[in-house]
Amino acid sequence: MITGRVYDIQPFSVHDGPGVRTTIFLKGCPLRCPWCHSPESQAFYKQLSWFSMRCLGTKVCNDKCLKACEKGAIEYGQTRVDGTALDLNPGADPAEYTLQLVHVKRDLCDNCGDCAKVCRAKALELTGTDYTVDELVRMMKKDKQFFDRTGGGVTVSGGEALSQPEFTLALLKALKDRGYHTALDTTGFAPWAVVESVLPYVDIFLLDLKHMDSATHEAVVKVPNGPILENARKIAAAGGKFQIRVPIIPGFNASEKNMRETAEFCVELGESVEVVQLLPYHNLGVAKYARIGDDKVLQAEPPTDEFMEHMKEICESYGLKTIIH
Ligand code: SF4
Ligand code: SF4
Structure with missing residues (x-):
């Protein structure tokens, strides 16, 4: 069909x-x-999209997106201070809420979508x-x-x-x-x-x-x-x-x-x-x-x-x- x-x-x-x-x-x-x-x-x-603001950080996810990518196209990327957590805990040490995000190496990525399947936060999504x-x-x-x-x-x-x-x-x-x-x-x-x-x-x-x-x-x-x-x-x-x-x-x-x-x-x-x-x-x-x-x-x-x-x-x-x- x-x-x-x-x-x-x-x-x-x-x-x-x-x-x-x-x-x-x-x-x-x-x-x-x-x-x-x-x-x-x-x-x-179909194309992989990466929404950094949705990412929970690799600690929370136990590196599962990195492990899911057999092409080695996901690596550790920038860090982000989680503003939501700080809002809930005013005065807290920002270091406690620093998330280790990931980075997609586009030259190695073939848009297979394996990483998106394991990303429950939908930070990685296949468009299409x-x-x-x-x-x-x-x-x-x-x-x-x-x-x-x-x-x-x-x-x-x-x-x-x-x-x-x-x-x-x-x-x-x-x-x-x-x-x-x-x-x-x-x-x-x-x-x-x-x-x-x-x-x-x-x-x-x-x-x-x-x-x-x-x-x-x-x-x-x-x-x-x-x-x-x-x-x-x-x-x-x-x-x-x-x-x-x-x-x-x-x-x-x-x-x-x-x-x-x-x-x-x-x-x-x-x-x-x-x-x-x-x-x-x-x-x-x-x-x-x-x-x-x-x-x-x-x-x-x-x-x-x-x-x-x-x-x-x-x-x-x-x-x-x-x-x-
Ligand atoms: S991209 Fe998804 S699976 Fe990977 S660390 Fe972020 S939330 Fe977790
Ligand atoms: S779409 Fe496939 S090749 Fe690209 S980063 Fe995800 S798992 Fe790796």
């Missing part, structure tokens, strides 16, 4: 399309956006779970009344969901057959044949437009924007609907010029664009990079409210309904 690899499922989501929704996040993406707030979404394989379509559809059932009452539904997101084309098609079709409103949150970077196959089962595409200059797009996110824009034109011609999403990233696309060019493209897509959603860069995902041993994260100052309002005014001046996340 066909399975899809999922890294998260978020119920009661209100920013991933109309109404109240459940968003299913699929693993794996061909793009490499350095501001990505879910870096664990990028790799297709394989589900069948039936399993996911069954999970959605309990929230259908919320979806129906609010005009919501199910959003299939990623990563890039179209990078698991057979599974995403089967999932969207199964949801549509059961009367769910469906949204597909996509980079748009996929072969047209794949996009075309899901068209009848997607009520609205949440399409990211990151930069209108293809060379800049490719230099930063590692793929050109040509296939994305072409797919968007074809979806519009086929009668598909869009919520266009524009992340506003300082030093990349946060300029009046790019905003105008993006708005002009949205105008070209005509009535298929229901709304343009501007997403201000935030740095809440930065800590996640360390968890997977990745250091390619963008660290920038988020745009100000005034700047976001300015971007919104530009978009609206083209007659586009525009919201800020």
Whole structure:
């Protein structure tokens, strides 16, 4: 039976399309956006995450994660003073509550997950779970009344969901057959044949437009924007609907010029664009990079409210309904 690899499922989501929704996040993406707030979404394989704040320390665990790793990829790492214990015992000697944490040597780790199986604190966790379509559809059932009452539904997101084309098609079709409103949150970077196959089962595409200059797009996110824009034109011609999403990233696309060019493209897509959603860069995902041993994260100052309002005014001046996340 066909399975899809999922890294998260978020119920009661209100920013991933109309109404109240459940968003299913699929693993794996061909793009490499350095501001990505879910870096664990990028790799297709299951990946070990390390949450230092959850670690109980090797003394408590009797080194069991170190012993579980046959590849020698876990070693003693930094120490941490356990603030919780100190809060409970004001005035106590911090040395008594110093925990010996571990460190994952990523060059030796093959993401087998053996250490995660023995870590009861879930400080070591394997990100990525394989589900069948039936399993996911069954999970959605309990929230259908919320979806129906609010005009919501199910959003299939990623990563890039179209990078698991057979599974995403089967999932969207199964949801549509059961009367769910469906949204597909996509980079748009996929072969047209794949996009075309899901068209009848997607009520609205949440399409990211990151930069209108293809060379800049490719230099930063590692793929050109040509296939994305072409797919968007074809979806519009086929009668598909869009919520266009524009992340506003300082030093990349946060300029009046790019905003105008993006708005002009949205105008070209005509009535298929229901709304343009501007997403201000935030740095809440930065800590996640360390968890997977990745250091390619963008660290920038988020745009100000005034700047976001300015971007919104530009978009609206083209007659586009525009919201800020
Ligand atoms: S990573 Fe898990 S098993 Fe290892 S010391 Fe920390 S809590 Fe214990
Ligand atoms: S996932 Fe496997 S190889 Fe990696 S640290 Fe854990 S036990 Fe070792």
